[in-house]
Amino acid sequence: MATASANIAPPPTPRAASQRIGELDHAVAERHQRADARRNREKIIAAAEIAFRELGTAVQMEDIARRAKVGVGTLYRHFPTKEHLVAELATHCFSGCISEAETALATVDVWAAIECFVYRNAEQMATDAGLRDTFMAACQSGGIWAGERDRLNQRLATLLERAQANGSVRQDVTLGDVQALMCGLSAAIAGGGDWRRLASMMLAGLHAPPPTPAAP
Amino acid sequence: MATASANIAPPPTPRAASQRIGELDHAVAERHQRADARRNREKIIAAAEIAFRELGTAVQMEDIARRAKVGVGTLYRHFPTKEHLVAELATHCFSGCISEAETALATVDVWAAIECFVYRNAEQMATDAGLRDTFMAACQSGGIWAGERDRLNQRLATLLERAQANGSVRQDVTLGDVQALMCGLSAAIAGGGDWRRLASMMLAGLHAPPPTPAAP
DNA sequence: ACAGTACCGGAAGCCGACTTCCGTTTGTCA
DNA sequence: TGACAAACGGAAGTCGGCTTCCGGTACTGT
Numbered sequence: 063m064a065t066a067s068a069n070i071a072p073p074p075t076p077r078a079a080s081q082r083i084g085e086l087d088h089a090v091a092e093r094h095q096r097a098d099a100r101r102n103r104e105k106i107i108a109a110a111e112i113a114f115r116e117l118g119t120a121v122q123m124e125d126i127a128r129r130a131k132v133g134v135g136t137l138y139r140h141f142p143t144k145e146h147l148v149a150e151l152a153t154h155c156f157s158g159c160i161s162e163a164e165t166a167l168a169t170v171d172v173w174a175a176i177e178c179f180v181y182r183n184a185e186q187m188a189t190d191a192g193l194r195d196t197f198m199a200a201c202q203s204g205g206i207w208a209g210e211r212d213r214l215n216q217r218l219a220t221l222l223e224r225a226q227a228n229g230s231v232r233q234d235v236t237l238g239d240v241q242a243l244m245c246g247l248s249a250a251i252a253g254g255g256d257w258r259r260l261a262s263m264m265l266a267g268l269h270a271p272p273p274t275p276a277a278p
Numbered sequence: 279m280a281t282a283s284a285n286i287a288p289p290p291t292p293r294a295a296s297q298r299i300g301e302l303d304h305a306v307a308e309r310h311q312r313a314d315a316r317r318n319r320e321k322i323i324a325a326a327e328i329a330f331r332e333l334g335t336a337v338q339m340e341d342i343a344r345r346a347k348v349g350v351g352t353l354y355r356h357f358p359t360k361e362h363l364v365a366e367l368a369t370h371c372f373s374g375c376i377s378e379a380e381t382a383l384a385t386v387d388v389w390a391a392i393e394c395f396v397y398r399n400a401e402q403m404a405t406d407a408g409l410r411d412t413f414m415a416a417c418q419s420g421g422i423w424a425g426e427r428d429r430l431n432q433r434l435a436t437l438l439e440r441a442q443a444n445g446s447v448r449q450d451v452t453l454g455d456v457q458a459l460m461c462g463l464s465a466a467i468a469g470g471g472d473w474r475r476l477a478s479m480m481l482a483g484l485h486a487p488p489p490t491p492a493a494p
Numbered sequence: 495a496c497a498g499t500a501c502c503g504g505a506a507g508c509c510g511a512c513t514t515c516c517g518t519t520t521g522t523c524a
Numbered sequence: 525t526g527a528c529a530a531a532c533g534g535a536a537g538t539c540g541g542c543t544t545c546c547g548g549t550a551c552t553g554t
Contacts, residue, residue: 096521099531123512133533138513201469234475242471243479249465253417255458259450263459267479312500312551339542349503354543 103140105130107150111192114151118191119199123147149207155196156210159183163217173230176221177265183244184261187251194248201245215241231268243268319356321346323366327408330367334407335415339363365423371412372426375399379433389446392437393481399460400477403467410464417461431457447484459484 109130113121123144127134141147162179169175187194200211218240225231243264250260325346329337339360343353357363378395385391403410416427434456441447459480466476 096530098521102531122510127533134513135515135533136531139531142513144512198465198469203470232479235479236472236475239471239475239479242466242469242476245469246462246464246466246471246476248462249414250458250462253414253458253461254419255455255462256452259452259455260458260462263448263451263455263483264479265483267481267483314551315501318502338540343504350543351503351545352501355501358543360542 099140102130102132102136106132106137106140106147110147110151111154114148114192115190118195119148120191145206151192152196152199152207153210155190155193156207156214160210160214160217163214163221166221167217172221172225172228173269176225176231176268179221180247180261180265181258184247184251184257187248188257191252194252197244197248201241232271235268240268315356318346318348318352322348322353322356326363326367327370330364330408331406334411335364336407361422367408368412368415368423369426371406371409372423372430376426376430376433379430379437382437383433388437388441388444389485392441392447392484395437396463396477396481397474400463400467400473403464404473407468410468413460413464417457448487451484456484 106126110121110126113126113129117125123137124134126147127137130137137147141150162182166175166179169178183193187197199205200214205211215237219237222231222235222237222240226233226235247260247264251257322342326337326342329342329345333341339353340350342363343350346353353363357366378398382391382395385394399409403413415421416430421427431453435453438447438451438453438456442449442451463476463480467473
């Protein structure tokens with residue numbers, strides 16, 4: 063699994079590689095399509111979201127198809143690859159986080175905004191394996207949904223910058239550290255810790271005064 | 279994935295289930311065996327340790343056999359299942375941690391001992407995927423190597439207890455939280471953060487004075 | 495030196511995912 | 525309404541791992 067687990071196999075066929083996610087994919091979605099097709103797409107996404115929350119990237123395509131009351135063939139008509147489908151779901155996760163980050167950016171008290179951001183995410187992670195897996199995968203550079211991740215990182219970067227200018231976050235913390243921390247928080251919550259305490263500890267670590275001199 | 283990517287498949291055959299790890303396994307190891315067999319076992323373990331550090335639980339049996347210059351058949355003669363082999367390796371990881379925890383227990387300054395323990399592990403995690411995966415898997419209760427994990431947890435529990443009595447660790451932290459934190463630290467380091475800073479943040483989170491009142 | 499047996503190697507088997515294929519169904523447009 | 529293409533369903537294909545099998549090899553004790 064490591065992690066857990068994640069098992070999106072690298073596409074064995076050359077076929078999938080020929081489609082950029084978010085290009086042709088959306089093009090197909092937009093273009094004139096039959097009513098039943100559109101309906102099925104909705105059903106699939108709805109079912110996939112639930113399953114993703116429950117099982118994370120370990121969801122199985124057949125499981126999703128079953129929940130959506132649709133054949134696997136139909137599933138693959140709409141999403142040529144598991145990776146494409148997961149990317150769609152991960153994008154939803156990210157856009158949620160992004161809008162939270164934006165409300166944080168609109169808040170005057172930077173530190174309170176950060177606290178709020180972290181608590182909100184931690185709370186959701188407690189019941190959403192998909193969100194946790196998304197944060198974990200976000201650390202691997204160059205993933206498929208790198209675009210969305212970078213949009214989030216952009217927000218977090220300015221948030222971090224302000225907080226450091228403000229003195230409310232340790233000066234030596236980098237954006238990479240923040241990313242890693244979110245990833246760590248996911249894992250810790252997945253590991254069964256109490257999300258509230260874990261979030262508060264993470265915040266304390268960020269907030270802390272100048273780092274204590276390192277022990278040998 | 280999550281995790282990352284642990285892929286020890288549940289044994290499909292009834293065969294593996296009939297052998298308790300650490301019982302029959304060791305018995306076979308002890309019992310009179312041919313010299314070449316013993317030599318091969320050592321080669322396998324040596325190769326597996328290196329591969330495990332490099333790849334974590336994602337190592338493949340064939341890879342290990344190749345590195346040990348041994349056929350897969352031989353590998354399976356010594357370890358009837360991938361799970362058995364990984365358990366052996368994880369046990370090594372745990373016993374290292376346990377002895378570190380014991381030196382920590384022997385130290386007068388509890389907080390300094392904890393710092394040292396965390397830094398040491400973090401440093402090793404930075405280059406040892408096997409250690410990271412071991413900590414991640416340790417959270418899943420009831421794993422195969424639960425015995426060793428519990429021996430470690432026992433040490434950590436008394437360490438935590440003393441530190442809380444001492445006032446150097448937040449009162450509301452539980453052993454489960456500590457476990458989750460180690461798991462989170464693994465993930466964060468795997469996610470590419472700087473181990474030194476991450477460890478210091480984690481310690482700050484533990485050390486912190488009474489928890490800040492939770493934000494909504 | 496020899497028999498007997500433990501052990502070795504790696505090709506083949508198996509299994510659980512993902513993905514493809516194609517006959518059938520259904521919506522759409524004239 | 526009829527023809528046509530788009531979409532459906534799910535059985536079958538594929539692939540990458542773990543695991544087994546069995547003919548050959550080489551220790552070990554006599």
